[in-house]
Amino acid sequence: MAALLELDGVTARYGPVHALHGVSLSVDEGEIAAVLGANGAGKTTTLRAISGSVRRDGELRFAGKRLARLGPDAVARLGVAHVPEGRGTFAELTVWENLRLGAYTRRGSKDDFARIQTYFPWLGERRHQQAGTLSGGEQQMLALARAFMQRPRLLLLDEPSLGLAPLLVTEIFRIVRELNEREGLTVLVVEQNAHIALQAARTAYVLEVGRVALAGPSAELQEHESIRRSYLGY
Amino acid sequence: MVAFAKQKSAVTTGASLPVLLALAAAAAFLVVGSISSSIFAQQTVAGLAQGAIFGSLALALVLIYRATEVINFAQGELAMATTYIAYQLTLWGLSYWLSFFLTLLIAFVLGAVVQVVFIRPIQHSVIAVVIVTVGMFILIDGLVTWKWGADLKFMKAPFGNTVYHAGGVAFSRQDIGVLLVSILSVILLWVLFQFTKLGLAMRAAALRPAAAALVGVRVNWMLAIGWGLAAVLGAVAGLMTEPTQFLQPTMMQAILLYAFAAAVLGGLESPAGAVIGGLALGVFLNLIGQYVGFATSELRLPIAFAVLLIVLLIKPTGLFGRRQVRRV
Numbered sequence A: 001m002a003a004l005l006e007l008d009g010v011t012a013r014y015g016p017v018h019a020l021h022g023v024s025l026s027v028d029e030g031e032i033a034a035v036l037g038a039n040g041a042g043k044t045t046t047l048r049a050i051s052g053s054v055r056r057d058g059e060l061r062f063a064g065k066r067l068a069r070l071g072p073d074a075v076a077r078l079g080v081a082h083v084p085e086g087r088g089t090f091a092e093l094t095v096w097e098n099l100r101l102g103a104y105t106r107r108g109s110k111d112d113f114a115r116i117q118t119y120f121p122w123l124g125e126r127r128h129q130q131a132g133t134l135s136g137g138e139q140q141m142l143a144l145a146r147a148f149m150q151r152p153r154l155l156l157l158d159e160p161s162l163g164l165a166p167l168l169v170t171e172i173f174r175i176v177r178e179l180n181e182r183e184g185l186t187v188l189v190v191e192q193n194a195h196i197a198l199q200a201a202r203t204a205y206v207l208e209v210g211r212v213a214l215a216g217p218s219a220e221l222q223e224h225e226s227i228r229r230s231y232l233g234y
Numbered sequence B: 001m002v003a004f005a006k007q008k009s010a011v012t013t014g015a016s017l018p019v020l021l022a023l024a025a026a027a028a029f030l031v032v033g034s035i036s037s038s039i040f041a042q043q044t045v046a047g048l049a050q051g052a053i054f055g056s057l058a059l060a061l062v063l064i065y066r067a068t069e070v071i072n073f074a075q076g077e078l079a080m081a082t083t084y085i086a087y088q089l090t091l092w093g094l095s096y097w098l099s100f101f102l103t104l105l106i107a108f109v110l111g112a113v114v115q116v117v118f119i120r121p122i123q124h125s126v127i128a129v130v131i132v133t134v135g136m137f138i139l140i141d142g143l144v145t146w147k148w149g150a151d152l153k154f155m156k157a158p159f160g161n162t163v164y165h166a167g168g169v170a171f172s173r174q175d176i177g178v179l180l181v182s183i184l185s186v187i188l189l190w191v192l193f194q195f196t197k198l199g200l201a202m203r204a205a206a207l208r209p210a211a212a213a214l215v216g217v218r219v220n221w222m223l224a225i226g227w228g229l230a231a232v233l234g235a236v237a238g239l240m241t242e243p244t245q246f247l248q249p250t251m252m253q254a255i256l257l258y259a260f261a262a263a264v265l266g267g268l269e270s271p272a273g274a275v276i277g278g279l280a281l282g283v284f285l286n287l288i289g290q291y292v293g294f295a296t297s298e299l300r301l302p303i304a305f306a307v308l309l310i311v312l313l314i315k316p317t318g319l320f321g322r323r324q325v326r327r328v
Helices: A045-049 A072-078 A095-102 A110-119 A136-149 A167-183 A194-200 A217-225 A227-233 B002-012 B018-034 B038-068 B075-091 B095-123 B126-148 B172-197 B195-206 B209-214 B219-245 B253-266 B273-292 B296-314
Strands: A003-014 A017-028 A031-036 A056-062 A082-083 A155-158 A186-191 A203-208 A211-217 B163-166 B171-173
Touching: A003 A045, A003 A186, A017 A031, A017 A056, A017 A203, A017 A211, A031 A045, A031 A194, A045 A056, A045 A072, A045 A082, A045 A155, A045 A186, A045 B195, A056 B163, A072 A082, A072 B209, A095 A136, A095 B195, A110 A136, A110 A167, A110 B273, A155 A167, A186 A194, A194 A217, A194 B038, A203 A217, A203 B209, A203 B273, A211 A217, A211 B171, A217 B163, B018 B038, B018 B273, B038 B075, B038 B171, B038 B172, B038 B195, B038 B219, B038 B253, B038 B273, B075 B095, B075 B126, B075 B219, B075 B253, B095 B126, B095 B219, B163 B172, B163 B195, B171 B172, B172 B195, B172 B273, B195 B209, B209 B219, B219 B253, B253 B273, B253 B296, B273 B296
Parallel strands: A031 A186, A031 A203, A082 A155, A155 A186
Antiparallel strands: A003 A017, A003 A056, A203 A211, B163 B171
8 A cells, every 4th residue: 555644754843952853654545553652752743743833854745745845734735634732622712613624725514514423423512612611522522523624634643642531532542443444534643542542553653752763563563562661661 | 511511601702791781781871861962962973983993993903912912003003004095096086985995905905915024024022023013103104204294184075074963963974974884894804704714714823823724724824814904994994083183194193092992991802892992982082071071182091091990900801801811
């Protein structure tokens, strides 16, 4: 299968602080890939580098197009939906307005709204509620739904488990897998919770201080005793 | 659960119950007063017309404040300059209303260009933006005086000088016209923001620029459009001021101060608050001027700010302001 997303020697920095020292990875069309690693390893920055929310260098290709010079809005219009850390929902806007914003770059999103309601049935009846008044789990789901409204080819998910109860985390990952299987959505997910991410993902990358320290099929990474202990912490 | 959520969202719209009650009481007072006294009615309408101008300029300030977190000190001068442009167009033989609409178009472009050329390069620094707007104030003032001179200029009266009589009350057609044009432009803007995709994107870009960019919104364009729309509102305010103040480079300076007072009165972040604040201020000042002996025209501005001070002492976030809650 052809790679939908390819990073080759990508570097990024915040002011003088280098966060990525040459990250290389690739995500195939139709798969779920996971990026794991400790705090400060550069997981979030990797996603930001792809979506253009941070200045980056190196080779980044998405569906054959080079991303390195594009800003976040241009990358989004190419079909990359980035659900950032802290979800990036517009707390001051209603549920419905958040979803409309998801569909901002497209026309005719009525069908998609009906479709996303099959995954999140509660969205319809609460469309006029302010997003900021939703619970943490609901906001994460709204963020997912909004990303879906973008009709992306690639979904970038940053720590969807952050601050959520274990049961909700399982639920979120179940929906992500369903979106992947039924809608053919390619997903690159960043996670602290290595266990659940490895279960969902086919391929996984372990980052260590801004570099890929390990890569491979997640099943293999899961098996590997020493890897588990030193990188995944369980 | 649902009831709880509803309650929460009611709070975040900003206007609290006491404020709404006070506004309703004030409106009732104005209606009763207008019915019982024709002078009161005349002063109320004139005050609303004046207040609508404060309100539209205040709304322009709020638009930019919400997106850029800066008061555009040049907003009034920009409004004045665009009014001169309308004047120039009528000199070239265009009709008043054709000049009016052309000027709004020019104002939009001018506002957007100002954002792109002067503000965008330094927008990361609030203090730099403030200083640039002060600089623009001086620059525009100088340019207009150099081009058109500092003496009074007159445009054709857009609404004529007709006076309507209804039940012993005289309403000037001009006041009604000013009120209608100002309120109409505010309503159009509200429709744009509330019901269109562009408006939604502009709100998103102002609220959370980074998140807006991630869904494909061109944040910089939205900011430029916001400055353009603010300049259009300013142009409306300027053109509606001209019939009573006439054209001179200083025509909008006091009005900018009233507009600022109105914006702060409304809570600085609230578009509805800015407009209501403007109307309230306009009516209040007119009635005070009519009925309170010492409130001469020289004291209008100090009185306006005294009112502002009292309101802020009672409600520090303004009438429609939201308490800032920050998670640390």
